[in-house]
Amino acid sequence: MPRATAQAASHGPRDDDKRERILAAALEAFSAQGFDGATTREIATRAGVNLGLIQYYFEGKENLWRAAVERAFEQIRESLAPVLSDPSLTDEDARTRSVIRAWVRFVATRPEFVHLMHDEGRRDSPRMRWLVDNHVRPLYDGICGMLTRAQEQGRLPADIDVVHFHYIVVGATSLIFHQGEECKRLTGVNPADEAVIEQHATAVETLLLGPPSKETPR
């Protein structure tokens, strides 16, 4: 690790071209094949760059994975931020419903994200610990706060630990997209279709909080 210590941390404005392409290809590969199944060779090929560059920029597969995951979590924060701070959402119930719908749309659009989470959350490992401590926990705290308020206000059963609701909501919203290919073969339904995404959001919303009001915000 002689070189690329300072460079890897912060980059100038215009040396990012190939680095970016590697990152994008890595996110695709890791989410499609998992950490073990993905190969640095394939990532380099799909990014159209030389294998050595991965080493130069990221100092190895493990670090490349971390960088790709950081990228994925930036995207999710960007997707949820507008809803979380939307001033037009007056009551808590409307906001909860909006967050759920925004979340469903996000996981539907970026199943890579779901894949990464399902892959790494399943066993104890340095990657899992890093993921939880650096990225999952803030997200979890936000979701739990939202769900806890719903419990306090009687919109969700109060006698059940919020942990359950969290995994129920995340599982219920994301599995159909995580298993998108299976779903297509098993049922003929394509979870990437716009109409299917909206139906799924409605289904989860209904089961969790009751049927949506007439004028659901699109």
Added chain:
Amino acid sequence: MPRATAQAASHGPRDDDKRERILAAALEAFSAQGFDGATTREIATRAGVNLGLIQYYFEGKENLWRAAVERAFEQIRESLAPVLSDPSLTDEDARTRSVIRAWVRFVATRPEFVHLMHDEGRRDSPRMRWLVDNHVRPLYDGICGMLTRAQEQGRLPADIDVVHFHYIVVGATSLIFHQGEECKRLTGVNPADEAVIEQHATAVETLLLGPPSKETPR
């Protein structure tokens, strides 16, 4: 593939010792590390047998995986069969609730099963197709029949395609156990605890079908 063609298909009553141990170790390894992450060497070591025996009995990693999966599905069928044919369950609602609870207990007890499904359902592959066509579809048909009847009887919203309910139920019930290690680190809650399992079953049951009646069958 000179030898082991007839033997691998059917075995005598008492030559199964090492073959069984390989199978058990394989199920553990594949579910813990995924197909790519698991190695035949590790499986052999954990089974306490020689590496060559895997080749002898299963003719390769792919076939070993299939055999391990068959095993897992036998277990799930055994777990659900008693509930599905329990004559003491008079009305449909009680049966639906029992099936959900039995399912939760199964995935909680055998998270390996969930791991396998989540691993292989995520992308199109020969393994995925084999899994869906041979094992998932019968299970899916059963679950859908149950959910469709619930819709017809007004116990579930009728205006939502049953596909959504299927993935919602499976996702809601299984994610906390699939991400068991993550859950422990993130929340301090251990999903393997008896009380946690029952709480989770109750939570899903409540959200889907409404609060359980007083005398819930244990």
Added chain:
DNA sequence: GTCTATATTATGATAGAC
């Protein structure tokens, strides 16, 4: 920064003795 080797492992599979 980017590329071409190449070193080093580790893995799935095979051959063949016992």
Added chain:
DNA sequence: GTCTATCATAATATAGAC
């Protein structure tokens, strides 16, 4: 049936030229 080699391959990582 079970074991001990060993092969062939593929993957990560490194060294060093340009």
